[in-house]
Amino acid sequence: MNPRDKFVIRSSILELAETGTPRNISIDDKLRNEHKEREIEKTINIWDSITALGAQLSRPPYDPYREIINLGISIGRKQCLNKVVLSMPLIIYDNAIKIEETSLESLHIALDRLAIDSNTNLGLISENEIKNRKFSHFKRINKKSAKVEDYDSEGLVLQYNDDKSLQFLTDIRREFNGPILVEIDDDFQKYIGPLLDTGADGVIADTIKITNNARYKGKHALRVIRDVRYAINQYYAGRENDGIVLMVAGDFNNTGRIVKSAALGADIIGYYTSLLIANAANHYEISSNIHTVPDRICRHILATKGELKGVPAALGYSDFYNLSPADLRTSSIETSLQADIAIEGIDKTYRQIIEELIDEYASEKGIEMNKEKKRELVVQLLTHR
Amino acid sequence: MSYNKDILAIKRNLLKESSSSNLIDYYDQSKIILDARKAFDGLIPYSGLGANSTNDYFSSIDLIGGKLKTDEDYSDVDLSLEIGGRYSNNIITTDVPFFISGMSYGSLKLPAKIALHIALNKLAEDGIKVIMNTGEGGALPWEIYGMDIENSSIIEYTNRLLKEHNLDNINREQLFQRHYPLVVQYASGRFWKDPNYLLKADAIEIKIGQGAKIGHGGLLPGSKVTELVAENRGIPPYRSAHSPSRHLDILGPEDLVAKILELREVTDWNIPIIVKVGAARAYDDIKIILKSYADSASIDGYVGGTGAAPWEIRDIIGINTIPSIKMGKDAINDYYSHKEINEFKLLAHGGIWDSKRIAKCIALGANGVGIGTGFLISMGCTLIQDCYTNTCPAGLTGSYEKLDIENSAKRIINYIKGTMVELQNIVGSLGKKRIKDLNKDDLFATDELSNMVSGLSSNNKNYFKQIKDKIRQIDVHGMELNV
Numbered sequence: 001m002n003p004r005d006k007f008v009i010r011s012s013i014l015e016l017a018e019t020g021t022p023r024n025i026s027i028d029d030k031l032r033n034e035h036k037e038r039e040i041e042k043t044i045n046i047w048d049s050i051t052a053l054g055a056q057l058s059r060p061p062y063d064p065y066r067e068i069i070n071l072g073i074s075i076g077r078k079q080c081l082n083k084v085v086l087s088m089p090l091i092i093y094d095n096a097i098k099i100e101e102t103s104l105e106s107l108h109i110a111l112d113r114l115a116i117d118s119n120t121n122l123g124l125i126s127e128n129e130i131k132n133r134k135f136s137h138f139k140r141i142n143k144k145s146a147k148v149e150d151y152d153s154e155g156l157v158l159q160y161n162d163d164k165s166l167q168f169l170t171d172i173r174r175e176f177n178g179p180i181l182v183e184i185d186d187d188f189q190k191y192i193g194p195l196l197d198t199g200a201d202g203v204i205a206d207t208i209k210i211t212n213n214a215r216y217k218g219k220h221a222l223r224v225i226r227d228v229r230y231a232i233n234q235y236y237a238g239r240e241n242d243g244i245v246l247m248v249a250g251d252f253n254n255t256g257r258i259v260k261s262a263a264l265g266a267d268i269i270g271y272y273t274s275l276l277i278a279n280a281a282n283h284y285e286i287s288s289n290i291h292t293v294p295d296r297i298c299r300h301i302l303a304t305k306g307e308l309k310g311v312p313a314a315l316g317y318s319d320f321y322n323l324s325p326a327d328l329r330t331s332s333i334e335t336s337l338q339a340d341i342a343i344e345g346i347d348k349t350y351r352q353i354i355e356e357l358i359d360e361y362a363s364e365k366g367i368e369m370n371k372e373k374k375r376e377l378v379v380q381l382l383t384h385r
Numbered sequence: 386m387s388y389n390k391d392i393l394a395i396k397r398n399l400l401k402e403s404s405s406s407n408l409i410d411y412y413d414q415s416k417i418i419l420d421a422r423k424a425f426d427g428l429i430p431y432s433g434l435g436a437n438s439t440n441d442y443f444s445s446i447d448l449i450g451g452k453l454k455t456d457e458d459y460s461d462v463d464l465s466l467e468i469g470g471r472y473s474n475n476i477i478t479t480d481v482p483f484f485i486s487g488m489s490y491g492s493l494k495l496p497a498k499i500a501l502h503i504a505l506n507k508l509a510e511d512g513i514k515v516i517m518n519t520g521e522g523g524a525l526p527w528e529i530y531g532m533d534i535e536n537s538s539i540i541e542y543t544n545r546l547l548k549e550h551n552l553d554n555i556n557r558e559q560l561f562q563r564h565y566p567l568v569v570q571y572a573s574g575r576f577w578k579d580p581n582y583l584l585k586a587d588a589i590e591i592k593i594g595q596g597a598k599i600g601h602g603g604l605l606p607g608s609k610v611t612e613l614v615a616e617n618r619g620i621p622p623y624r625s626a627h628s629p630s631r632h633l634d635i636l637g638p639e640d641l642v643a644k645i646l647e648l649r650e651v652t653d654w655n656i657p658i659i660v661k662v663g664a665a666r667a668y669d670d671i672k673i674i675l676k677s678y679a680d681s682a683s684i685d686g687y688v689g690g691t692g693a694a695p696w697e698i699r700d701i702i703g704i705n706t707i708p709s710i711k712m713g714k715d716a717i718n719d720y721y722s723h724k725e726i727n728e729f730k731l732l733a734h735g736g737i738w739d740s741k742r743i744a745k746c747i748a749l750g751a752n753g754v755g756i757g758t759g760f761l762i763s764m765g766c767t768l769i770q771d772c773y774t775n776t777c778p779a780g781l782t783g784s785y786e787k788l789d790i791e792n793s794a795k796r797i798i799n800y801i802k803g804t805m806v807e808l809q810n811i812v813g814s815l816g817k818k819r820i821k822d823l824n825k826d827d828l829f830a831t832d833e834l835s836n837m838v839s840g841l842s843s844n845n846k847n848y849f850k851q852i853k854d855k856i857r858q859i860d861v862h863g864m865e866l867n868v
Contacts, residue, residue, distance in 0.1 A: 061601070300424045
């Protein structure tokens with residue numbers, strides 16, 4: 001509810017409370033008029049139109065204050081000898097951000113403190129050398145600059161560019177025993193199978209980069225997550241997933257988005273707002289320095305950790321990684337179409353509703369429709385909504 | 386828990402700024418507050434009142450006709466609501482289909498609780514009975530005892546309560562009366578220590594969850610657990626009261642049956658029992674309640690308010706009130722195989738603030754609705770959503786701002802009477818004699834989604850029908866479907 005709507009609601013109730021006599025116009029009519037007057041179109045924020053189904057009688061909730069809720073995740077498939085275990089599903093992802101040196105130092109101090117004082121091991125993806133660290137460093141490398149020292153880090157990250165990337169992955173796989181994560185682009189469907197065959201322990205989907213490319217232009221980050229997860233599941237069809245992780249990065253800057261992404265299939269979230277958060281805290285302090293910023297980052301991460309435990313517990317899970325798309329509902333058709341999320345109150349996706357109506361129509365008319373025709377009709381109906 | 390004043394100042398300044406900027410900015414700014422708070426104290430940020438729904442469907446569903454104000458006299462329109470009688474010997478009958486949702490002492494300050502108590506007593510004297518729900522924090526002495534009370538410790542506690550709030554001069558005879566029906570909450574925290582809490586109630590509500598923090602359990606921040614609040618709840622003072630996320634003895638449907646039967650025995654099968662859930666898997670949850678010897682189910686939608694909830698839990702979890710009513714009603718219809726049996730009552734909460742919204746909920750299938758925030762606004766709530774702190778600017782949920790009890794009671798009475806007349810006008814102008822006669826045929830949806838989630842299938846604007854028409858057009862003019 002925005003402040004203007006609050007004002008409308010409050011003034012309408014106060015009118016009743018002050019006079020005790022019927023009003024001329026209801027709250028809903030007033031809101032509608034107000035929106036019309038200000039020409040506000042009903043624009044839906046896709047992230048905010050998604051909610052999760054809390055546990056009540058049909059599934060009891062867990063209690064995060066009294067029971068253990070697992071947030072830990074191990075990165076590394078069968079072939080990976082030195083797996084990395086993170087205490088929560090976050091890796092600080094500095095890609096595409098220019099970070100000034102003191103902020104970077106503050107971040108390193110914060111991650112060390114979290115590991116030592118709070119038993120909270122987070123990962124950091126960065127191409128810099130980081131010495132004497134207590135946290136897990138995933139070093140970003142490329143074929144040209146790769147050198148033996150890189151293998152001192154706990155994990156490696158490389159970018160998929162072309163078929164040569166697969167050869168590069170094969171080469172480093174032989175020499176490096178930690179997890180290797182590969183950043184993919186919008187063409188991932190073509191090469192995800194060979195990539196996983198070659199020994200990648202995980203894929204990184206930067207949703208901002210991907211949605212800026214032609215194939216995903218105009219699509220939402222959630223669509224990217226859904227599609228990459230689908231591609232991974234297809235790869236494992238009929239077999240047990242041996243530990244592949246999907247890391248997503250982009251605009252995932254709060255617990256709500258982390259949880260929604262995880263439910264759609266992300267295992268780890270690339271979180272790069274900690275530094276911004278440290279700055280956000282400057283709202284109440286003028287100066288910022290290396291002594292205060294690490295503390296702020298630590299406190300922020302610990303509060304987020306508490307939230308991340310609270311949500312799966314409230315949904316009836318003792319493990320964060322049990323979240324699935326079935327736990328989500330949406331109050332928007334657009335969101336349902338983008339991410340295949342069921343609409344609240346109906347418990348079906350919009351696509352499913354359309355498919356059922358087509359089936360109903362076909363059965364009423366005695367039409368026998370093949371799958372191809374039905375798919376074509378669904379596409380036509382969804383395109384010309 | 387208390388928050389640095391600077392953080393509250395940031396929040397209020399952002400609210401002020403955002404009232405003159407565009408709406409999207411507001412939301413982003415609110416996330417900045419969250420981040421700043423986390424960085425400041427390392428704790429999970431709380432918020433008060435309900436979630437910010439992107440689409441609560443209320444504005445896109447309307448009544449076909451129904452006027453708030455008319456020249457006709459519709460004062461004979463029956464707005465009554467009955468709860469109980471399915472398994473209980475007693476039935477509560479009220480004169481309006483709305484009631485005061487659970488807002489406990491502790492969450493609300495004592496003067497606000499007294500204002501509600503006085504207002505409902507005065508209305509009862511005028512022949513208008515309205516239900517009050519205690520919330521999960523236990524009842525106040527005058528809610529369960531009369532002037533003939535002999536228990537000295539309760540008298541002494543009452544004296545301390547009133548003295549603490551400078552209400553020594555209040556008329557005790559007027560205070561120690563209750564003429565309205567009282568529903569007491571039986572929640573997972575079991576914050577009551579006097580068996581009379583259950584025995585003297587008019588109905589018991591087993592609270593499984595609430596819309597603002599589904600699956601999380603109740604929460605009262607430490608700064609609000611004063612010594613007197615702590616004493617009333619039987620908990621240590623100045624420490625946050627986290628009630629368990631579930632009843633430790635209700636893990637599933639069988640346990641719910643056992644608990645209800647236990648309460649039935651304790652109360653000689655006299656008192657109606659309501660089971661309240663937060664709106665999530667509403668169909669399944671209501672089906673379980675239907676099979677559990679309860680008289681009524683209460684469902685609290687996504688926008689449902691609270692005194693304190695973890696901000697993200699409040700905003701991430703739950704479904705809106707309108708679809709939850711539809712799902713609840715579907716469960717009831719399926720259970721009774723669509724027979725016209727009205728023994729089981731469905732009560733709805735969450736974002737229901739005025740007569741038109743009440744009428745819409747009832748037309749969709751609710752029998753009654755709970756209102757919380759509407760009553761707070763009547764008493765002066767500014768919707769700043771700082772209810773979890775001790776800094777409520779209206780003096781309703783904390784702080785030493787003085788609340789004018791007499792004026793607040795007058796406003797509550799006006800709000801109830803005004804809403805009542807509006808409801809009678811709406812029902813009467815629709816050509817009906819009883820609010821119970823409202824049904825889905827009295828409603829229409831102005832968009833496709835609202836039509837679907839509310840299950841409005843019988844009117845001209847039925848979007849399912851429109852989609853089928855499109856299929857027909859494609860069939861006739863476009864591709865040949867029959868293969």
